[in-house]
Structure formats: C-alpha cells, structure tokens
Amino acid sequence: MQDEPTPIELIKAVADFLRADITPQISGHAAFKLRVAINALDLVMRQLSLQDGSDAAEAASLSALLGEQGSPADLNRILADRIASGEADLQTPGLKDHLWQTTLAKLAVDQPNYAAYKRELEAKLSSTPPSS
Amino acid sequence: MSAAPVEDLLARCVASWYPGATGVASAVRLSGGASQETWSFDIVHPDGHIGAILRRAPQGYGAAPARAAGLNAEAMLMRLAHGAGVPSPEVLHVLEAKDELGVGFIMQRIAGETIPRKILRDEQFATARPKLARQLGGILADIHGLPLLQLPELRRMTAAAEIAELARDISSFNWPRPVFELALRWLRDHDPGPSARETLVHGDFRHGNLMIGPDGVRAVLDWELAHLGDPMEDLGWICVNSWRFGEIDKPVGGFGSREDLFAGYEAAHGMSVDPARVKFWEVMGTLRWGVMCCGMMQRFREGPDHSMERAMIGRRSSETEIDLLRLLAPRA
Numbered sequence A: 001m002q003d004e005p006t007p008i009e010l011i012k013a014v015a016d017f018l019r020a021d022i023t024p025q026i027s028g029h030a031a032f033k034l035r036v037a038i039n040a041l042d043l044v045m046r047q048l049s050l051q052d053g054s055d056a057a058e059a060a061s062l063s064a065l066l067g068e069q070g071s072p073a074d075l076n077r078i079l080a081d082r083i084a085s086g087e088a089d090l091q092t093p094g095l096k097d098h099l100w101q102t103t104l105a106k107l108a109v110d111q112p113n114y115a116a117y118k119r120e121l122e123a124k125l126s127s128t129p130p131s132s
Numbered sequence B: 001m002s003a004a005p006v007e008d009l010l011a012r013c014v015a016s017w018y019p020g021a022t023g024v025a026s027a028v029r030l031s032g033g034a035s036q037e038t039w040s041f042d043i044v045h046p047d048g049h050i051g052a053i054l055r056r057a058p059q060g061y062g063a064a065p066a067r068a069a070g071l072n073a074e075a076m077l078m079r080l081a082h083g084a085g086v087p088s089p090e091v092l093h094v095l096e097a098k099d100e101l102g103v104g105f106i107m108q109r110i111a112g113e114t115i116p117r118k119i120l121r122d123e124q125f126a127t128a129r130p131k132l133a134r135q136l137g138g139i140l141a142d143i144h145g146l147p148l149l150q151l152p153e154l155r156r157m158t159a160a161a162e163i164a165e166l167a168r169d170i171s172s173f174n175w176p177r178p179v180f181e182l183a184l185r186w187l188r189d190h191d192p193g194p195s196a197r198e199t200l201v202h203g204d205f206r207h208g209n210l211m212i213g214p215d216g217v218r219a220v221l222d223w224e225l226a227h228l229g230d231p232m233e234d235l236g237w238i239c240v241n242s243w244r245f246g247e248i249d250k251p252v253g254g255f256g257s258r259e260d261l262f263a264g265y266e267a268a269h270g271m272s273v274d275p276a277r278v279k280f281w282e283v284m285g286t287l288r289w290g291v292m293c294c295g296m297m298q299r300f301r302e303g304p305d306h307s308m309e310r311a312m313i314g315r316r317s318s319e320t321e322i323d324l325l326r327l328l329a330p331r332a
Helices: A006-024 A028-066 A074-084 A095-110 A115-127 B006-017 B071-083 B114-122 B129-144 B157-175 B178-190 B231-236 B256-269 B275-302 B308-314 B315-328
Strands: B023-031 B037-044 B050-057 B091-094 B103-108 B199-201 B210-213 B216-220 B228-231
Touching: A006 A028, A028 A074, A028 A095, A074 B178, A095 A115, A095 B178, A095 B256, A095 B315, B006 B023, B006 B037, B006 B091, B037 B216, B050 B071, B071 B091, B071 B103, B103 B129, B103 B308, B129 B199, B129 B210, B129 B216, B129 B231, B129 B256, B157 B178, B157 B275, B178 B275, B216 B308, B231 B256, B256 B275, B275 B315
Parallel strands: none
Antiparallel strands: B023 B037, B037 B050, B050 B103, B091 B103, B199 B228, B210 B216
16 A cells, blocks of 8 residues: 555645746746646546546446446447447437446546536536435 | 758748848748748848748658648649638748748738637627628638639548548547547438539638638638538538637637528528538537547657647547537437
8 A cells, every 4th residue: 555645635736836836937838838737737636536436437337338347448349339330329228328427527537627518517407406 | 952041041032033122031930840830031121021921841851641732732722712812811932942942832921810719809809700700601602612623633532531531540549439439420321422512622711720800801821631522511610619619609610600601601602501511511520620639649659759738639539529429419
C-alpha cells in the first residue's frame, strides 16, 4: 500500500501552484501552453476521482446488454462489432441508454463545461421527479 | 532552395513583379508545420506599405497530405473566387522557381478576425452576427457556382468514399468506440448517393477559415481541402456543433440559423438546398472531427514532438460522441 498524500492530492497541489503562482508570471504562447497543462492536470484529477465508479457501472451495463463477461475493453469491442454488423442497433433494449450513460461519464471527465453536456444534464435534472 | 533569409528572398521576388516596390519589411512567420508555412510581411512602396501574406511549402519537405489540393490549386481557386465576387484576398503572385521560395503564393493581407470566441462575443461584431448566416449562404452559392471547366485538377469525393475513409481511420485507432460505429452505420444506411449536381466544395468552410469584420465576411481562407463533390457538404460542415463554441442553439457557427443560411444560398443563384443532405453531411462532419481528434492523439503518441496540446485534443473526441448521440439518438 502506497503512502499519503494520494495522487489526486499531489496533482491538485501542483495544478494550484501553477494556476496561482506561475500563471501571473507567464505571457504569450507559453501562457497558452501553461493553460493547456493545467487543464490536463484537472482532467487527470477528475478521472482519478470518477473512473472507478464509472468503469464499474459501464462493465455491469455492458455485461447486461451483451450477455457476456470480460474486461471493459473486450466488452466494448464486442459492442462496437455488433453495432458495426447491424446485430445491435438503437432498437436493441438498453443500448441507447447505455451509450448515453457511458458518453456522459466520458464528458464528466473530459469536458464538463461542454455546452451540449451541460444541456443534457439540465434536461436530466428537470425530468427527474423530485424525491419525497 | 536558397539559404538566404526569407525577407531577402521576398524583397527580390516582390521587386520582380510589383512596380515601384523597393523592398519588404516586418516579415514574421505566423504558423505552420514542417510542410507548410504562413508569413506576414509588408511590401515597401513610395505610396505606402501594402500588407501581404506568403503561403508556401518549402522545397524538399514532405509531400502534401493526400487530402490537400496543393498550393498552386489553392491560388487558382482563390483567383477564381475573387473574380466571382467571393470575399477573398487578391492573389498577387504565384511563386516561380526563380523566386527560390518553394511552392506557394503571395496574397493581399486582409484585416479582420478569425478567432471564434471574439466573433461570437465581442461588441464590435454585434451588428454583423445576425447577418452572417445569410451572407455565408450566398457566398457558398457563389463558390458552388464556379464553372467546373475553369477549376484546377481536384480530388473527387463522394459520401461513400468519405464513409470508407472514416471507417478505415476508426479501425486503425484500435480502440473500441461504439458511438462512432453507430454513426458509421447510420451514415451507411442514410447515404443519399452521389449528388445530381457536382460542384466545387470548399471543404473546410467554418470558423478559423472565415475572416470577419464589423461589416460582415471579409474573406474566405484556406482552400487546402477543396474538392469536387456534393455542394451540401459545405452547408453541413458549417453546422457541426464543434464550430458553435458554446452557442449550441445557433447551428450556423454559433451565430445563425439554418433557415437564414439556406435562404441566402437559394436567393443567390436559385440553386436549391436539400436539408436532408445537409443533415447527412452534418453527421458526417461531426464524426470526421471526432476522428480527427483521435488522429491528433495518435500523432501525439507516435510522433516525435510529444505535444501536450495534441494529447488534450484527443480527449475532445468525446465531445463529438455526445453531439452524435444528440443528432442520432436524442433523449425524449
């Protein structure tokens, strides 16, 4: 077992340092590259926090959809092949919902500010009945 | 190619065809990779400086990518477009061997903005924005109306060929992408076949290649991907969500409606728009941009420069996946 601090804590400390202390000292093309670098660190942090949960959900969803067991990569390959061959399509029960859930999980890591993603999240929230 | 500085070669070149020019100044390289360069410079003249742009592929550098029309074809297309009234920089000179500058051309430098976020948000473009979609429709009609017989030799593309190319690229990534497969399947099932009307297609008609001023469109740039094909491709490509930069309810570049784009197109020369084909090409374009993002990731991994920006663009392919689902499998 590795010791603390966790990778997320370390990356966050580096990203915060770059953002707060280095950004004000840099200009021009280097400032652009620094922004990309900070964005990359933020993305890695989101992935480290979210991936375990989203991978487990995706694996369970894939197994149910395909009736097969395997690694997420293998199952995704089977799903991709079945869609390519026409064996599975949007009429296949559960397929559309599966694609939406897995795509939303990618966006939550890759680009949570993407306008189309935010729109879909709002639509989901407003269509969910309030819990009693 | 000569080892002399580009500014010196430009000065000699310009003097050979621009009457009264006494030299060049302020030559600065703007962008470009190993195979293509863009330079900005001023032609020095007693009547005042003239802003100019050099686009060139230095000799001895790798062949142009398979999709590229080539710089000589680009120069010809820009001259034709300019002659037909398309907002376009005037091509001043096509490079010759004696110029020792490689292959390419020199054009007039036009002032304007190409950065999407500025065009979509800055106050100085507020009056232009609502007019752009209609204006771009008219410009596309002008481009598609250029006489085929006058065009340089260009590659011919069909939807089926484009689908095959995308399928090959996707399988080369060796990374399962069920949403891309869904889109490929949809494209195969909805391929409308070759267009009855084959025209010049600009091929990359979107933000970044359109120079905008407070008065509207000032120039159509970058004809590198020009080809012959279905004119509706250009109308679909400019509607791809990736070019809306957050303004997702304005399908044309984040500033306008399809209705305005189509109205401007049909009003120009009476050529009709086929909305189903436009939608087909919008789906194709969305998938193509997603594939291009994956290609950036591959070049990051395999290429020598280890570019962090390319790596991060790879993570934008999921944006096109949500766009494809919104197009093909919208939730109730």
